[in-house]
Amino acid sequence: MMNAAAPGPLPGAVRSRRDSVLRVLLPVFTLVAGALVWEAVVRVKAIPPYVLPAPSLVLATLVSDGAILWSSLLATLATTFQGLALALVGGVGLALLFSRSRLVEYSLYPYAVILQVTPVIAIAPLLLVYLPQHAAVLACAWIVAFFPVLANTTLGLASVDRNLIELFRLYGATRSQILFTLKLPAALPHMLGGLRIAGGLALIGAVVAEIAAGSAGAGSGLAYRIAEAGYRLNIPRMFAALLLLSVTGVVIFALLSALSRFLLRRWHESELAPGA
Amino acid sequence: MQSENPAVALCGIGKVFESGVVALDRLDFNVGRREFVSVLGPSGCGKSTALRIIAGLAAPTSGEVVWTEGAAPARRIGFVFQEPTLMPWANVAANVRLPLKLAGMSARDAAPAVAAALARVGLADMAGAYPRELSGGMKMRVSIARALVTQPQFLLLDEPFAALDEITRFRLNDDLLGVWQTMGGTVVFVTHSVFESVFLSSRIVVMTPRPGRIYDEMLIDAPYPRDDAFRTSAAYAAYCRQVSGILHAAMSAEAAP
Ligand SMILES: Nc1ncnc2c1ncn2[C@@H]1O[C@H](COP(=O)(O)OP(=O)(O)O)[C@@H](O)[C@H]1O
Ligand SMILES: [Mg+2]
Numbered sequence: 001m002m003n004a005a006a007p008g009p010l011p012g013a014v015r016s017r018r019d020s021v022l023r024v025l026l027p028v029f030t031l032v033a034g035a036l037v038w039e040a041v042v043r044v045k046a047i048p049p050y051v052l053p054a055p056s057l058v059l060a061t062l063v064s065d066g067a068i069l070w071s072s073l074l075a076t077l078a079t080t081f082q083g084l085a086l087a088l089v090g091g092v093g094l095a096l097l098f099s100r101s102r103l104v105e106y107s108l109y110p111y112a113v114i115l116q117v118t119p120v121i122a123i124a125p126l127l128l129v130y131l132p133q134h135a136a137v138l139a140c141a142w143i144v145a146f147f148p149v150l151a152n153t154t155l156g157l158a159s160v161d162r163n164l165i166e167l168f169r170l171y172g173a174t175r176s177q178i179l180f181t182l183k184l185p186a187a188l189p190h191m192l193g194g195l196r197i198a199g200g201l202a203l204i205g206a207v208v209a210e211i212a213a214g215s216a217g218a219g220s221g222l223a224y225r226i227a228e229a230g231y232r233l234n235i236p237r238m239f240a241a242l243l244l245l246s247v248t249g250v251v252i253f254a255l256l257s258a259l260s261r262f263l264l265r266r267w268h269e270s271e272l273a274p275g276a
Numbered sequence: 277m278q279s280e281n282p283a284v285a286l287c288g289i290g291k292v293f294e295s296g297v298v299a300l301d302r303l304d305f306n307v308g309r310r311e312f313v314s315v316l317g318p319s320g321c322g323k324s325t326a327l328r329i330i331a332g333l334a335a336p337t338s339g340e341v342v343w344t345e346g347a348a349p350a351r352r353i354g355f356v357f358q359e360p361t362l363m364p365w366a367n368v369a370a371n372v373r374l375p376l377k378l379a380g381m382s383a384r385d386a387a388p389a390v391a392a393a394l395a396r397v398g399l400a401d402m403a404g405a406y407p408r409e410l411s412g413g414m415k416m417r418v419s420i421a422r423a424l425v426t427q428p429q430f431l432l433l434d435e436p437f438a439a440l441d442e443i444t445r446f447r448l449n450d451d452l453l454g455v456w457q458t459m460g461g462t463v464v465f466v467t468h469s470v471f472e473s474v475f476l477s478s479r480i481v482v483m484t485p486r487p488g489r490i491y492d493e494m495l496i497d498a499p500y501p502r503d504d505a506f507r508t509s510a511a512y513a514a515y516c517r518q519v520s521g522i523l524h525a526a527m528s529a530e531a532a533p
């Protein structure tokens with residue numbers, strides 16, 4: 001449809017370069033325009049900061065409360081990455097177990113699904129009753145993050161080329177050779193796809209648990225700062241913490257995408273010329 | 277007729293799948309030492325099943341595979357699938373090295389054999405390339421090099437060139453004959469192409485449609501090495517006509533009760 005409106009067909013290379021520039025510039029433009037409108041509305045209508053702080057005030061708060069927000073960010077990041085690491089180990093481990101034994105898979109898989117579909121916000125308070133706070137927060141991050149790793153790794157393990165498996169058998173491969181030389185590498189792209197989703201989810205799990213812990217806990221994560229600032233009607237700090245959280249989410253996603261690209265560069269996204 | 281000196285004999289092989297499909301029914305044939313035998317038949321007649329049974333990848337429901345020199349250790353068989361079946365995460369050298377690696381050989385010890393196998397298929401300078409970077413024909417060469425790296429006495433190929441364009445197929449046919457003559461072993465080549473089987477084989481066995489069994493067989497008495505001159509010769513055309521005739525007769529043959 002867009003092509004029909006264009007004056008003439010652009011050469012593919014030029015169009016794709018223009019495309020990728022637009023893909024960066026347009027969201028930045030949207031952001032700046034939105035912030036300017038927001039700033040203008042707040043100033044013209046003289047909205048008090050405890051109702052809606054101007055973007056400039058949010059940025060200023062980010063600087064003035066920098067120390068406390070930074071240490072909270074580090075705490076949330078630590079939980080997120082611990083939860084993610086556990087999700088990776090747990091998800092891949094369960095997937096391997098399932099691929100080994102149908103009985104185990106049939107016995108456990110429905111509960112993995114139930115754990116996944118039950119809203120974590122409803123599980124968090126219970127976990128906080130039974131577990132020390134840090135463990136409960138970690139458990140929440142794990143619960144939401146392990147499933148995509150499990151599901152994707154299972155898919156990856158099941159999609160191993162049948163002929164390759166036969167080839168390994170023909171040459172008398174042991175079970176562990178089949179696992180480490182064939183199945184795990186073959187499942188890697190799926191596994192990394194799952195991990196990329198899990199990164200964002202681990203952050204969500206950590207935040208949900210910190211919010212649920214609320215004033216009861218002695219927590220110091222970013223979400224706890226949001227809850228705390230909410231009680232004190234420190235709205236600018238809420239916005240500043242929220243901004244940090246979403247930037248964190250984006251950075252985690254970008255990091256995991258980069259990791260995935262790095263590990264698969266020769267295999268899936270190879271742009272290298274044949275080694276002539 | 278055929279092999280006075282059989283290396284492997286299929287004796288009354290039957291294969292019934294769990295689905296109830298009878299793929300093979302009393303399949304009998306021998307393969308002689310240093311023969312190049314093509315197994316020719318229509319799609320679905322059980323050629324792959326028969327080859328997998330010879331390789332030990334599948335067990336027959338009835339009958340047996342008899343190796344005259346006793347059991348066939350894995351390293352004496354090289355198998356080439358219809359698809360290249362390469363590991364996309366490993367480069368060409370690592371793919372070719374796989375059979376030796378699985379046998380516990382270190383990369384260093386395997387290097388000379390890998391280099392020799394790659395040279396034999398004309399890919400000596402591609403060791404570091406990844407499968408994605410190769411054409412279909414090159415991938416197939418890597419697959420053949422991998423089958424050759426253990427210096428097998430038996431090379432089993434399951435329609436390896438079916439997916440390639442004709443020019444590439446001709447070149448690989450030529451190269452395969454070269455490989456066969458230098459390896460001094462036995463080749464069992466599954467195909468549905470009359471032309472390919474006549475060009476390559478010293479003997480062709482023709483199978484009936486499902487359930488597969490041997491309908492007839494034919495010696496191709498032309499001398500090796502065979503080249504483009506053979507491909508355009510009257511003898512070649514005559515053989516092709518004859519084999520086509522047998523294949524057509526086989527297609528309409530009802531499986532004997
Ligand atoms: N694993 C299997 N389970 C059930 N049926 C199979 C299986 N493998 C092959 N078959 C059936 O057996 C018949 C012979 O198959 P195959 O040996 O692959 O034939 P060809 O290689 O000659 O095309 C076909 O009808 C096919 O559908
Ligand atoms: Mg087949």
